[in-house]
Amino acid sequence: MNKSEQSALDLLFQQDPEVAQALQQEDDRQRYSVVLIASENYASKAVLQAQSGVMNNKYAEGYPGRRYYGGCQYVDVVERLAIQRAQQLFGAEHVNVQAHSGSQANMAAYFATLKPGETVLGMALDQGGHLTHGATVSFSGNTYKFVQYGVDRQTETIDYDQLERLAQEHRPKLIVAGCSAYSRIIDFPRFRAIADQVGALLMVDMAHIAGLIAGGAHPSPFPHAHIVTSTTQKTLRGPRGGLILCTEELARKVDSAVFPYSQGGPFMHVIAAKAVCFGEALRPDFARYASQVVSNCQLLAQELSEAGLRLVAGGTDNHLVLVDVTPLGITGRDAESALESVGIIANKNAIPYDPKPPRVTSGLRLGTPAITSRGCGPAEMRQVARWIVQILTNMGNDQVKQQVAQEVRAMTSRFPVPGIDQ
Numbered sequence: 001m002n003k004s005e006q007s008a009l010d011l012l013f014q015q016d017p018e019v020a021q022a023l024q025q026e027d028d029r030q031r032y033s034v035v036l037i038a039s040e041n042y043a044s045k046a047v048l049q050a051q052s053g054v055m056n057n058k059y060a061e062g063y064p065g066r067r068y069y070g071g072c073q074y075v076d077v078v079e080r081l082a083i084q085r086a087q088q089l090f091g092a093e094h095v096n097v098q099a100h101s102g103s104q105a106n107m108a109a110y111f112a113t114l115k116p117g118e119t120v121l122g123m124a125l126d127q128g129g130h131l132t133h134g135a136t137v138s139f140s141g142n143t144y145k146f147v148q149y150g151v152d153r154q155t156e157t158i159d160y161d162q163l164e165r166l167a168q169e170h171r172p173k174l175i176v177a178g179c180s181a182y183s184r185i186i187d188f189p190r191f192r193a194i195a196d197q198v199g200a201l202l203m204v205d206m207a208h209i210a211g212l213i214a215g216g217a218h219p220s221p222f223p224h225a226h227i228v229t230s231t232t233q234k235t236l237r238g239p240r241g242g243l244i245l246c247t248e249e250l251a252r253k254v255d256s257a258v259f260p261y262s263q264g265g266p267f268m269h270v271i272a273a274k275a276v277c278f279g280e281a282l283r284p285d286f287a288r289y290a291s292q293v294v295s296n297c298q299l300l301a302q303e304l305s306e307a308g309l310r311l312v313a314g315g316t317d318n319h320l321v322l323v324d325v326t327p328l329g330i331t332g333r334d335a336e337s338a339l340e341s342v343g344i345i346a347n348k349n350a351i352p353y354d355p356k357p358p359r360v361t362s363g364l365r366l367g368t369p370a371i372t373s374r375g376c377g378p379a380e381m382r383q384v385a386r387w388i389v390q391i392l393t394n395m396g397n398d399q400v401k402q403q404v405a406q407e408v409r410a411m412t413s414r415f416p417v418p419g420i421d422q
């Protein structure tokens, strides 16, 4: 932490020691953990600075140049920058940067393209999809008639033949592609061909892989998708927030679906931070970052596989790998908590056709976006794989745990955290 941050925290300590202490502890936790949560990352100091700045105080309902409040000249500047940079980054015709989160972006995308009760194809949550792709506990599954597709039992990759059959049978208005726990390349041209066969629109939710797409490490959903949604906090390494990109044809519908239909005043401080994030992602070193995320993940996966763990879908092409821990005689929940006890943070995750309930699961989802942002490379991936294997094959052995915890502390001390140390 530098001087000005320390003094900001000192002020907070004086005024509100309870909150300040939790912030300080979270700072330490992030610094001394090996973060393998595939949806997390470390935003840069510049992103955090923009996000914590004075634009927090501004009301700006509407869009740049047509607001419902005075005093919007500077927030207009950052929103226009965010839009232009996102257009350049992804090659999109139209961009909306106001969605508060990935889920809000999806809600607005549905409002823009569907009427309540219309039919949509989405990937099932327990096969790698997202809550907002039609789960019954989500608004999505209750507002629209979602038909869920999934992965092939053998290959554990998206079953495009099943998708095609379901599309022919149900004639959806919209097909949603995109996942939260899928380790292989998504075939966007194939999705589009299926959508075209039945006259459906194609929506791609690239929340997890947006940074890989921006950095050229995963094929782009453009020009195949009619509408694309994303978060900005995952592989894109920005502030927590949402993003919608679409064709010119859908532009007005998307903008009015965000405001005024589903949101009020935009978070201008977050939009400023999105502009910074897109600016960072446009630089050549972001492409190096994206390809390092993937090569780190592939090495981690290979090491775990060589140590006898089973990889769902046989491995990974992207930033995450899903590990089936049942061969070790443990559950995903056991694995998550044993790893957490030594400072390795990951999450339990259902594997396709998982016989265990969602709170238990057979799988562990591991991702490399965050540790790659710290500058970790091949040597650290081998080390992390060794730790994971040691812990998961010595469950309940406190001596092993103590040893690994010390090593984790030593390694994390050597890798500065973007946004905290630099």
Ligand SMILES: *Cc1c(COP(=O)(O)O)cnc(C)c1O
Binding pocket: 039, 101, 102, 103, 104, 106, 129, 130, 132, 178, 179, 180, 205, 206, 207, 208, 231, 241
């Ligand atoms: C993370 C995620 C979202 C939701 O993002 P939030 O910002 O958490 O609302 C939506 N879709 C997919 C595929 C995701 O992985």
